Amino acid sequence: MSKPDGHKVKGGDGAPELVKQRCFVQVVRTGGISSAARLLGLTPSAVSKNIARLEAELGTSLLARDNRHLAPTVRGQQAFEAWSELIARLDQVQQELAAPDGLAGQLALSIPSGCLAWLAPLLARYRAAWPRVQLCLNVTDGRSDLVRDRNDLALRFGQLKDSRLRALRLTESPLVVCAAPAYLAQAGTPATPAELARHQGVLFRRPDVGRARPVELLPESASWQAQAIVNDGQALVQAALAGFGLIQVPLLLAQAEIDAGRLVEVLPGYRPAPLEVNLVFSGAPWLPAQTRAFVDMARDMFRT
Secondary structure: OOOOOOOOOOOOOOOOOOOHHHHHHHHHOOOHHHHHHHHHHHHHHHHHHHHHHHHHHHHHOOOEOOOEEEEEEEHHHHHHHHHHHHHHHHHHHHHHHOOOOOOEEEEEEEEOOOOHHHHHHHHHHHHHHOEEEEEEEOOOOOOOOOOOOOEEEEEEEOOOOOOEEEEEEEEOOOOEEEEEEHHHHHHHHOOHHHHEEEEEEEEEEEEOOEEEEOOOOOOOEEEOOOEEOOOOOOHHHHHOOOOOEEEEEEEEHHHHHHHOOOOOOOOHHOOOOOOOEEEEEEOOOOOOOOHHHHHHHHHHHHHO
């Protein structure tokens, strides 16, 4: 994992730039004075004083406070959005100027099984722009803890639940039920969810909870008889190709096989809500230059 920038700031005016604004942004991002102080290398008192000075200079309240919570006011939210972008851009410029020969080092990404081909155009574009950065791709369907697993970024399906991280939404992918043509020719094609009970198939075991993910359909769900349970998305697709029966996967993982006719979607009218596909990264205000460059390139490529 790349070493975090983690600028330590001084409590007064001067260096580094925007010290009061940095304190405010970190408090909003972490939700507390103490947590912000730890990340900034300051005392809670120094963070509070910097925010108080900032509010006095602006003549407006930026934070709504009670005994247990801190939240930005309307003006505070406007300030947070503006200063977050300004600080991130300033740090990026400083990092780039400090490395005139371009970015180097290593960038570690956690990628779900089966997503490498889909992400390949972005990876190729990044490598072309920064050939001295070595990509370390950790392929797993488990939910990577960025700090513990030493990953700079992770590609994840579903909504972000960890408040310590930030997410860049790249796209969304429907959940589809599909099977090999040979299986459907033998067992028949289900026309309603109720007909799934007489079919066989494979279920996906979620690595984070160790249980099989239920089949999701709208307006009602049903399931098939599980011949096997796997914890790898690519293996799930391979099982369907091998004739194990029905599977449910994000369309992103099965699109190429469906387009080629090797898999056939069934019950398309009963698809549940699509899954978000997010690129997640540290919630710290200062990202390593390699990470920031990748996030910016992803934002530009997916127009998010």
